[in-house]
Amino acid sequence: MPPATPTASDLKALVRAVPDFPATGILFRDVTTLMSDGAGLAGAIDALAALAADLSVDAVAGIEARGFIFGAALAQRLGTGFIPLRKAGKLPVPAMAEDYALEYGEARLELDPTIIRAGQSVLLLDDLLATGGTALAAARLLRRAGAHCTHALFVIDLPDLGGMTALSEQGIEGRAVMAFDGH
Ligand SMILES: O=P(O)(O)OC[C@H]1O[C@H](OP(=O)(O)OP(=O)(O)O)[C@H](O)[C@@H]1O
């Protein structure tokens, strides 16, 4: 008999909370424990696909590193290609870059613009939304390269950090499988 489909609260229970990582005062919501569980990974991809069901999507763009895992699986499920948004210095070709701040630091994302077709609808995907700094930098890159980016999906939202509002102010509707209150 196949394993039972996990409920939303089953999926939430699979996310590990690690205090004081990567800096004192940060409660790190770690999806490693969800993705390493077979039913957890399948349940998360099912839930992301349900959140995308009413969207017209030409491609899924995932943010390095954990956004690659869920993003590639979702793209395969939706029958689209996958666009990697990479951390700095990884691409072998000239890249567009956007610097940003996140909950616990600063970083740079890069995109090879030649893999974007002008006007294609790209669904942004990451494992977690906190301040929205990372997702907004990703959306800026996709838009600079000529894509339409109006929706973003996340496995986890941390609503107290305001990411959904920040996305909405830039014309992006964010949706998440689960939310954790507090930081
Ligand atoms: O909404 P924000 O405040 O921008 O934070 C969210 C980002 O933080 C984490 O990534 P991290 O930079 O730790 O990278 P990783 O996936 O490579 O571990 C997470 O995977 C998101 O990409």
Ligand SMILES: Nc1ncnc2[nH]cnc12
């Ligand atoms: N609290 C948190 N847990 C996991 N990833 C994060 N990215 C930004 N804030 C985070």
